[in-house]
Amino acid sequence: MNRVSTAAMAPSTPTAQRDQLTSAQVCDLPMDELLARVNGSLGSTGIDEPGFFGYVTVTASNRITVYTPASLGDATRDAAIRFLITQHLGLPTHLFPDVFEVTRFTIPGEVQA
Incomplete structure (x- = not known):
């Protein structure tokens, strides 16, 4: 089973922004446009x-960073980033393999600058 973690350190993306995207759009938009729509950036772990x-x-300020292993x-x-964004937005994940498993952590009082 594949594991994907999401670490939420503040409230998730505002509802209005989330409502503007569908699961299909998350899968189909060019990566730069998708990241702009979710106020996001990429990093490696x-x-x-x-x-x-x-994760x-x-x-x-509701800015997200999606971290993936450099390997x-x-x-x-690309698929991991799109799956993590779909999860973050609370959208249905029916377009992704059922073997993905998500663990969601909220760290009280922790805010990343």
Whole structure:
């Protein structure tokens, strides 16, 4: 089973922004446009465990950063980013394989600058 983690350190994306995107749009939009629509950026993580695809952090200003292992191939990285954004927005994940598993963490009092 593949594991994907999302770390929410502040409230998630505002409802109006989330309502503007569908799962299909998250899968189809060019990456730059998708990141602009969700107020997001990309980063890499040194976590390189089998089946781990990445995580999302959220700042107090609702800016997200999607972190993926540097070792992922381009196609896998793209799918992981889109899956993590879909999860973050609370959209249906029916367009992704059922083997993905998400763990959602909220760290009280923690806000990433």
